[in-house]
Amino acid sequence: MKVAWAGSREAFQVSDRMAKLVANDPVFEKFSKPMLGRKELFKNTLRKAAYAWKLINDLRLTEEEAKWLRHYIDEPNYTDLHWEMFVPAIEGQGTKEQKKKWLPLAQTMQIIGTYAQTELGHGSNVQGLETTATFDRQTDEFVMHSPTLTSSKWWPGGMAKVATHAIVYARLIIDGLFHGVHGFIVQLRSLEDHSPLPGLTLGDIGMKFGHGTYNTMDNGVLRFDHVRIPRNQMLMRVSQVTKEGKYAQSDVPRQLLYGTMVSVRQTIVADASKALSRAVCIATRYSVVRRQFGSRNGGPETQVIDYKTQQSRLFPLLASAYAFRFVGEWLKSLYIDVKQRLEANDFSTLPETHACTAGLKALTTAATADGIEECRKLCGGHGYLISSGLPELFAFYVPACSYEGENVVMMLQVARFLVKTVSNLGYKQPVGTAAYLGRVTPLLQNNCAVQTAEDWLNPDAILEAFEARAARMVIGCGERLAMFENPEEGFAELSIDLVEASLAHCQLITVSVFIQKLNHEIPGNGVKRSLEVLCYVYALFLLHKHQGDFLATGYLTPKQASLANEQLRTLYSKVRPNAIAFVDSFNHMDHYLCSVLGRYDGNVYPKLYEAAWKDPLNDSDIVDGIQQYVQPILKQKLHYAKL
Ligand SMILES: CCCCC/C=C/C(=O)SCCNC(=O)CCNC(=O)[C@H](O)C(C)(C)COP(=O)(O)OP(=O)(O)OC[C@H]1O[C@@H](n2cnc3c(N)ncnc32)[C@H](O)[C@@H]1OP(=O)(O)O
Ligand SMILES: Cc1cc2nc3c(=O)[nH]c(=O)nc-3n(C[C@H](O)[C@H](O)[C@H](O)COP(=O)(O)OP(=O)(O)OC[C@H]3O[C@@H](n4cnc5c(N)ncnc54)[C@H](O)[C@@H]3O)c2cc1C
Numbered sequence: 001m002k003v004a005w006a007g008s009r010e011a012f013q014v015s016d017r018m019a020k021l022v023a024n025d026p027v028f029e030k031f032s033k034p035m036l037g038r039k040e041l042f043k044n045t046l047r048k049a050a051y052a053w054k055l056i057n058d059l060r061l062t063e064e065e066a067k068w069l070r071h072y073i074d075e076p077n078y079t080d081l082h083w084e085m086f087v088p089a090i091e092g093q094g095t096k097e098q099k100k101k102w103l104p105l106a107q108t109m110q111i112i113g114t115y116a117q118t119e120l121g122h123g124s125n126v127q128g129l130e131t132t133a134t135f136d137r138q139t140d141e142f143v144m145h146s147p148t149l150t151s152s153k154w155w156p157g158g159m160a161k162v163a164t165h166a167i168v169y170a171r172l173i174i175d176g177l178f179h180g181v182h183g184f185i186v187q188l189r190s191l192e193d194h195s196p197l198p199g200l201t202l203g204d205i206g207m208k209f210g211h212g213t214y215n216t217m218d219n220g221v222l223r224f225d226h227v228r229i230p231r232n233q234m235l236m237r238v239s240q241v242t243k244e245g246k247y248a249q250s251d252v253p254r255q256l257l258y259g260t261m262v263s264v265r266q267t268i269v270a271d272a273s274k275a276l277s278r279a280v281c282i283a284t285r286y287s288v289v290r291r292q293f294g295s296r297n298g299g300p301e302t303q304v305i306d307y308k309t310q311q312s313r314l315f316p317l318l319a320s321a322y323a324f325r326f327v328g329e330w331l332k333s334l335y336i337d338v339k340q341r342l343e344a345n346d347f348s349t350l351p352e353t354h355a356c357t358a359g360l361k362a363l364t365t366a367a368t369a370d371g372i373e374e375c376r377k378l379c380g381g382h383g384y385l386i387s388s389g390l391p392e393l394f395a396f397y398v399p400a401c402s403y404e405g406e407n408v409v410m411m412l413q414v415a416r417f418l419v420k421t422v423s424n425l426g427y428k429q430p431v432g433t434a435a436y437l438g439r440v441t442p443l444l445q446n447n448c449a450v451q452t453a454e455d456w457l458n459p460d461a462i463l464e465a466f467e468a469r470a471a472r473m474v475i476g477c478g479e480r481l482a483m484f485e486n487p488e489e490g491f492a493e494l495s496i497d498l499v500e501a502s503l504a505h506c507q508l509i510t511v512s513v514f515i516q517k518l519n520h521e522i523p524g525n526g527v528k529r530s531l532e533v534l535c536y537v538y539a540l541f542l543l544h545k546h547q548g549d550f551l552a553t554g555y556l557t558p559k560q561a562s563l564a565n566e567q568l569r570t571l572y573s574k575v576r577p578n579a580i581a582f583v584d585s586f587n588h589m590d591h592y593l594c595s596v597l598g599r600y601d602g603n604v605y606p607k608l609y610e611a612a613w614k615d616p617l618n619d620s621d622i623v624d625g626i627q628q629y630v631q632p633i634l635k636q637k638l639h640y641a642k643l
Pocket of ligand 2: 081115116117118121122123124125154155156157214219399402403404405406407408409412
């Protein structure tokens with residue numbers, strides 16, 4: 001199962017080696033993090049990042065190994081933006097010459113970059129950005145300027161204190177004419193003494209949600225006061241500005257300017273399974289250790305994992321972790337394919353890839369953030385302790401619902417793709433993830449054939465149900481949209497239904513990828529049969545949760561919906577004996593989990609007790625403030641009525 005989770009034996013070996021390397025090196029200790037003040041926390045992160053870079057070079061780690069190493073260090077820091085956004089932005093949007101100049105510097109970290117797109121006033125609406133890049137023909141330069149307070153760049157990771165360079169998105173202006181938003185490579189700091197270059201105001205935007213997690217990152221604010229950069233620092237694969245100030249667009253679509261976001265959204269989907277599996281591992285292990293009620297004849301009480309209600313909350317999350325792992329793997333292959341095509345100037349699959357990355361980013365991050373919080377509740381009161389590992393994990397994870405495309409905004413992008421697909425149905429056969437929309441007649445006419453709970457244990461029945469639900473919701477939206485004279489007005493008016501239809505479409509993708517996964521590449525029949533159980537749990541849980549959609553579209557009868565729920569209960573009993581094996585297969589080390597409740601050895605109570613004594617408040621019996629503020633109250637002897 002470890003191999004099935006990792007994707008291959010080789011992939012397992014790489015991640016396992018890196019997990020052990022990090023776990024066994026005292027530099028990467030992280031239990032004490034929540035006790036550190038912001039400055040210490042930040043410095044500690046810089047120290048770890050520098051040490052990691054040394055390891056990567058000394059041990060000659062491959063790119064894949066370096067990624068896993070950074071993942072297991074488990075602290076957001078400037079290198080995330082450098083590797084995940086700055087480098088890919090140059091790769092995707094730079095010309096050959098620009099790549100030749102900038103990539104070697106970035107890849108050896110002689111410069112450190114960030115991605116400065118969002119501003120105080122605009123994040124989702126990229127076309128609304130206000131920073132200007134005005135071409136000066138006399139000097140062959142762009143003048144970068146922040147004309148308003150709301151044009152201040154706001155949020156870019158690593159920008160406040162570390163990055164030496166940034167890809168800055170700004171409105172291109174030539175001779176007073178606006179040519180849309182473009183990316184520019186801008187140096188922010190001196191490479192000698194790290195001080196901000198003249199004309200730049202740089203700082204940190206302040207503490208974020210949770211203490212020890214995202215505050216390891218220096219999210220920054222940046223303002224320009226007429227800062228000049230050479231013309232050849234505009235990223236010019238999509239559009240070019242000549243020395244004479246002529247603006248030209250190549251035959252590369254404008255959407256490529258958004259390409260870095262497609263790349264990162266794909267990695268965010270893969271990361272969702274890592275975060276959810278971590279929470280599920282903690283909650284499952286603890287649910288086996290924790291006992292409440294049900295003692296008979298003085299025997300042990302019931303393990304809380306044996307309560308059906310606990311199973312009905314926990315096992316769908318376990319199944320979702322696997323579903324997200326497989327859909328992340330699938331999305332990666334889709335992305336690798338589109339990347340190769342883009343390099344060869346084939347843009348045909350970009351719209352579908354954009355819809356998949358945007359929609360699956362929204363689906364997986366929303367479910368993971370909710371899932372981590374559910375795992376915290378599944379651990380009862382102890383889940384609220386920092387030492388459970390869950391509060392910090394939640395605080396670290398939850399911004400994924402907002403960054404790289406706010407989730408609702410992303411679902412509306414999927415809706416645009418689906419509406420366009422439906423309106424083209426007469427003359428363009430849909431392909432890939434939208435192919436089912438080409439079979440609308442049977443999907444709209446045929447109803448579910450399930451008659452017994454057993455009938456739900458059939459991938460074809462499940463797939464057809466999810467296809468019919470999505471098709472009926474999408475087509476229904478298309479029909480209602482057609483009644484509006486102004487399509488944009490109609491889109492805005494129906495946006496709630498459109499987001500629901502997009503979710504149905506994305507859930508269909510996750511369910512069908514899980515089913516496809518079972519048809520190949522599973523090492524061993526036992527593993528395959530166990531994964532089948534999880535696949536059914538995932539699909540039938542979604543069906544139960546969204547039964548309103550399935551019933552309202554008329555595909556299912558209430559009886560069939562309740563048979564699905566009956567089957568789901570039976571499936572939980574099949575998951576139970578393997579629950580621990582399923583979570584052990586994630587191969588998460590204790591160091592990575594950083595959780596007393598999720599310890600591999602199950603030694604929860606003694607370690608919880610021990611962890612409590614490490615709190616600084618327990619350094620002495622009488623702490624600072626007691627003499628000054630508590631003792632006087634005790635000694636005042638005021639009469640209550642006089643207060
Ligand atoms: C290591 C991880 C650390 C993470 C740290 C976080 C970093 C960040 O958050 S960086 C900042 C991320 N910011 C965002 O994600 C902003 C979200 N907004 C957008 O992506 C876009 O502005 C938009 C998609 C919401 C809207 O764009 P707009 O310019 O208004 O365009 P239209 O809606 O008119 O779309 C035009 C056309 O282009 C298609 N399209 C949009 N995005 C993409 C894309 N990424 N790739 C390919 N195609 C894209 C869109 O579907 C339209 O297509 P048609 O309908 O066919 O015209
Ligand atoms: C931890 C973190 C790290 C980040 N790192 C970076 C970084 O490195 N670089 C960078 O450039 N940016 C970064 N960002 C910024 C991030 O990309 C934006 O915050 C994100 O894209 C959301 O945009 P917004 O803040 O403008 O949200 P808004 O769009 O203002 O969202 C507010 C609400 O409005 C709704 N809404 C907005 N538009 C629509 C619409 N058209 N229809 C319906 N509802 C709508 C949204 O659903 C949401 O509920 C980071 C953010 C965070 C939290």
